[in-house]
Amino acid sequence: MPVVKxxxxxxxxxxxxxxxxxxxxxxxxxRVNVRxxxxxxxxxxxxxxxxxxxxxxxxxxxxxxxxxxxxxxxxYAMQRATKEEKAVQAERHVATNTAVTSSRVKNGNQAKPSxxxxxRAGSQQNANGGITRPERTEVQGFLGFPIRPDTENL
Numbered sequence: 001m002p003v004v005k006x007x008x009x010x011x012x013x014x015x016x017x018x019x020x021x022x023x024x025x026x027x028x029x030x031r032v033n034v035r036x037x038x039x040x041x042x043x044x045x046x047x048x049x050x051x052x053x054x055x056x057x058x059x060x061x062x063x064x065x066x067x068x069x070x071x072x073x074x075x076y077a078m079q080r081a082t083k084e085e086k087a088v089q090a091e092r093h094v095a096t097n098t099a100v101t102s103s104r105v106k107n108g109n110q111a112k113p114s115x116x117x118x119x120r121a122g123s124q125q126n127a128n129g130g131i132t133r134p135e136r137t138e139v140q141g142f143l144g145f146p147i148r149p150d151t152e153n154l
Contacts, residue, residue: 034069034073034077035077035080035081037067037077038074038077038078038080038081039081039084039085042078042081042082042085045058045074045078048061055071055074055075056071058074059071059074062074097143
């Protein structure tokens, strides 16, 4: 069974002070993993491929500067960098469309009359004086599409 480690607050405070006291490392000494490096040099790799160089030839050129990776590592890292870039672009697109949609929804809500003091539209008053509301079968999602709750297999 694993043992849960715990330390005193004084130990954590001492560790924090030690980390704060560390001097700044020179930028050329920072370690960068392959995936992050591919993100930064992806345009140069794509340009080299457009010039007619194969991935193996690009790997040979990179190796001359001390970065020794295989062609399959380059291929995989480029695919990951491309997928991540597409995901970031899609996220930006969704965020932009959501902002536009939400402003439209806000404007649409302002035009509706309020029913303060009255029961909701479609509600009925039962014999006991309570209000019964009809079951809602459809909800509108944030992009304006109807969302139907899954109630069949309960």
